[in-house]
Amino acid sequence: MNLPFIKKFSTKALIILISSELAAVVTGPPGNGDTPWVGFHDSITQKASFFGLFVTGRWALFYAIGIISYLAVHFFKKLNSNNSAMDSLRSQYSSVAKNKYFKLAAVLVIGVLAILLPTVITDPFWREAMVSQIAVFVLLALGLNVVVGFAGLLDLGFVAFYAVGAYATAWCTGALPMPPIFGSHVNPFFAIPIAIILAMVAGVILGIPTLRLRGDYLAIVTLGFGEIITLFANNLTGITGGAQGTKQVPHFSLHIGPLKYIWGLDPVPYYYLVIGFVILFIFIFYSLEHSRVGRAWTAIREDEVAAESLGINPLKYKVMAFAIGAASAGFAGVMTAAQSNFLTPATFTLALSINILVLVIFGGMGSIFGVVFGAIVIQTITMYLIHTPPAGYQPPDLYIYIGALLVIMMIFRPGGLFPARRRQRADVATSSLENSNG
Amino acid sequence: MLEVKNAVVRYGAITALHGISLEVNKGEIVTLLGANGAGKSTTLRMLSGLQAAQEGQILFEGVDIANTKPHNFTALGISHVPEGRRIFPQMTVEENLDMGAYSRKDSYVDDIEKMFIMFPILKDRRKQLGGNLSGGEQQMLAIARALMSRPRLLLLDEPSMGLAPMIIESIFQIIGDIRETGTTVFLVEQNASQALRLADRGYVMENGRIAFSDKASNLLNDPRVRAVYLGESA
Ligand SMILES: Nc1ncnc2c1ncn2[C@@H]1O[C@H](COP(=O)(O)OP(=O)(O)OP(=O)(O)O)[C@@H](O)[C@H]1O
Ligand SMILES: [Mg+2]
Numbered sequence: 001m002n003l004p005f006i007k008k009f010s011t012k013a014l015i016i017l018i019s020s021e022l023a024a025v026v027t028g029p030p031g032n033g034d035t036p037w038v039g040f041h042d043s044i045t046q047k048a049s050f051f052g053l054f055v056t057g058r059w060a061l062f063y064a065i066g067i068i069s070y071l072a073v074h075f076f077k078k079l080n081s082n083n084s085a086m087d088s089l090r091s092q093y094s095s096v097a098k099n100k101y102f103k104l105a106a107v108l109v110i111g112v113l114a115i116l117l118p119t120v121i122t123d124p125f126w127r128e129a130m131v132s133q134i135a136v137f138v139l140l141a142l143g144l145n146v147v148v149g150f151a152g153l154l155d156l157g158f159v160a161f162y163a164v165g166a167y168a169t170a171w172c173t174g175a176l177p178m179p180p181i182f183g184s185h186v187n188p189f190f191a192i193p194i195a196i197i198l199a200m201v202a203g204v205i206l207g208i209p210t211l212r213l214r215g216d217y218l219a220i221v222t223l224g225f226g227e228i229i230t231l232f233a234n235n236l237t238g239i240t241g242g243a244q245g246t247k248q249v250p251h252f253s254l255h256i257g258p259l260k261y262i263w264g265l266d267p268v269p270y271y272y273l274v275i276g277f278v279i280l281f282i283f284i285f286y287s288l289e290h291s292r293v294g295r296a297w298t299a300i301r302e303d304e305v306a307a308e309s310l311g312i313n314p315l316k317y318k319v320m321a322f323a324i325g326a327a328s329a330g331f332a333g334v335m336t337a338a339q340s341n342f343l344t345p346a347t348f349t350l351a352l353s354i355n356i357l358v359l360v361i362f363g364g365m366g367s368i369f370g371v372v373f374g375a376i377v378i379q380t381i382t383m384y385l386i387h388t389p390p391a392g393y394q395p396p397d398l399y400i401y402i403g404a405l406l407v408i409m410m411i412f413r414p415g416g417l418f419p420a421r422r423r424q425r426a427d428v429a430t431s432s433l434e435n436s437n438g
Numbered sequence: 439m440l441e442v443k444n445a446v447v448r449y450g451a452i453t454a455l456h457g458i459s460l461e462v463n464k465g466e467i468v469t470l471l472g473a474n475g476a477g478k479s480t481t482l483r484m485l486s487g488l489q490a491a492q493e494g495q496i497l498f499e500g501v502d503i504a505n506t507k508p509h510n511f512t513a514l515g516i517s518h519v520p521e522g523r524r525i526f527p528q529m530t531v532e533e534n535l536d537m538g539a540y541s542r543k544d545s546y547v548d549d550i551e552k553m554f555i556m557f558p559i560l561k562d563r564r565k566q567l568g569g570n571l572s573g574g575e576q577q578m579l580a581i582a583r584a585l586m587s588r589p590r591l592l593l594l595d596e597p598s599m600g601l602a603p604m605i606i607e608s609i610f611q612i613i614g615d616i617r618e619t620g621t622t623v624f625l626v627e628q629n630a631s632q633a634l635r636l637a638d639r640g641y642v643m644e645n646g647r648i649a650f651s652d653k654a655s656n657l658l659n660d661p662r663v664r665a666v667y668l669g670e671s672a
Contacts, residue, residue, distance in 0.1 A: 292540075295536070295537065295540070296540070298526075298528075298529070299526060299529075299537050299540075302526040302527060302528055302529065303524050303525075303526055303527075305488065305520065305524060306520065306524035306525075306526065307537070308488070308508045308509050309486055309488060309508055309509075309511065309512075309517075309518045309520065310512060310537055310538055310540050310541070310583070310587070311509050311510070311511075311512040311513060311540050311541030311587065312509055312540055313507070313509040314509075
């Protein structure tokens with residue numbers, strides 16, 4: 001008999017069982033003072049539905065989710081480890097071209113799918129969500145990935161740049177009490193460069209004094225910055241409109257010669273606009289990652305002192321990461337302002353900053369493909385739960401589900417769904433080391 | 439080439455260097471010896487800008503570099519191999535060497551080949567991650583990476599730390615070779631006997647001060663050095 005195998009297998013099964021039942025209990029019905037055990041008992045035994053597909057006891061449902069997530073992760077790991085084992089065998093330089101064509105093909109396929117998507121999705125809820133809750137969050141995740149994934153700086157107030165972009169749009173289009181620069185009723189298209197530049201300037205302003213700080217201190221200061229921006233939006237009523245929000249922000253429109261087009265209430269034209277910019281930002285960020293700047297970010301992330309003594313100015317590149325990351329958040333702000341026509345400070349919360357960070361961690365810090373995919377997956381799950389809540393689902397439960405997903409992810413796949421090349425290679429390197437030792 | 443005059447370094451209330459003076463001439467190997475905590479690494483960090491000197495002067499080729507930012511030192515011609523090597527763990531050997539040439543604008547492909555000739559083991563490990571190299575290999579990579587910027591002055595902080603005698607031997611041999619190629623070397627060491635056999639001159643540091651200095655051959659026979667650093671009773 002193959003005893004070690006059975007032992008290993010049952011240990012995994014036990015871990016999945018325990019973590020699933022924990023998730024079942026924490027998301028289950030509450031007990032009360034008189035019968036404290038009822039909540040616990042019901043959490044396990046109550047009937048629940050799996051996204052409306054089938055109904056079973058909660059304990060079985062959560063165990064099934066646990067096993068499915070494990071298998072999914074296991075499968076991905078296998079796929080990836082094959083890839084990266086080959087990767088480490090192939091010469092780095094000679095494989096670049098081959099890899100490039102494969103990547104290009106994958107990107108083209110995804111691009112075509114993205115273009116066809118609105119013909120498949122007709123439900124108005126999903127058409128709206130596709131733009132304002134998924135594509136915009138892809139932009140935000142892409143931007144935060146530059147800061148957290150490339151440069152290794154923990155930013156807990158990323159929502160600030162999103163807010164700057166959104167309020168800049170409202171300002172340019174005359175929707176704020178503060179008078180606009182170019183007269184009122186300017187097309188939001190003209191706000192795009194201004195919003196992006198202002199968001200980048202905010203990145204520089206926050207960056208220069210704070211990026212001398214390291215680790216925890218930086219996280220705390222960025223957290224504070226996020227809160228300050230929200231407080232400004234809330235309290236500077238004469239400038240931002242305060243808690244009541246802004247006036248009406250106009251839709252995008254095009255008037256070039258005979259060509260006239262107005263983006264209206266239909267989300268689909270917005271979808272194509274935002275997809276165009278997503279592609280643009282992916283292209284820019286990808287090129288940066290593989291440039292001198294990207295190498296400097298990697299070096300700083302891995303060892304700041306070593307990077308500095310090799311001639312890299314850490315402050316310069318960190319501020320750059322902040323400003324560049326802020327650019328896509330600034331554009332996301334333009335989209336939100338123009339599409340929803342209306343802003344309130346309540347949109348730009350700490351919870352949103354954390355939400356964006358979760359997308360990046362879940363997808364794979366430092367991996368552009370990973371964070372795009374992560375943003376799509378998590379935001380789709382979120383929207384699904386809002387649109388078709390399973391029996392007994394309460395809106396605040398969302399964070400418990402996402403939290404549980406993240407915990408499971410960190411246990412089985414600490415690098416995220418699609419880990420960045422470097423983190424992936426570390427896996428292989430350590431395993432080959434183990435092999436050579438054992 | 440390098441001249442330090444009465445340099446003082448304080449870490450808050452602690453004074454690590456109480457006004458040290460030293461000199462390194464072109465083409466020399468000069469070693470700085472001292473016990474743990476004497477201030478050797480502090481001196482080296484001061485010489486590469488990683489630690490500011492509160493008082494005193496640091497002249498490199500006649501120019502005061504006391505206020506130069508650390509990232510400008512490779513461009514000046516000074517390269518620092520820090521204590522503990524500080525290899526980029528997730529970069530391959532080749533990528534680490536690439537980073538060493540970061541401040542250069544010209545092509546450095548030949549330099550990588552030169553490094554592979556000087557350190558053949560690195561050529562065999564070129565695709566391996568820095569973090570997975572052995573201690574000796576990491577030390578060699580750290581030195582090679584520092585040489586990629588073609589420094590005129592190389593600062594080495596305890597290259598023999600934690601290595602087997604055989605490896606130390608070969609690293610010291612390579613340091614000798616580096617000097618032959620025209621690079622001046624300032625070597626911090628605790629391994630006094632080997633450092634003194636290689637160096638032209640030596641400084642001995644105690645509690646943040648230069649206690650004494652002399653030609654290396656004299657120091658090797660100096661009873662004070664023999665007692666403290668070479669483990670002999672005076
Ligand atoms: N960043 C720092 N903050 C405060 N004190 C420091 C700092 N770095 C070094 N010191 C102190 O300065 C003194 C000199 O330290 P340094 O690292 O230069 O010694 P060293 O001679 O290199 O010792 P070793 O041989 O152990 O490396 C020590 O007393 C040390 O505690
Ligand atoms: Mg030291």
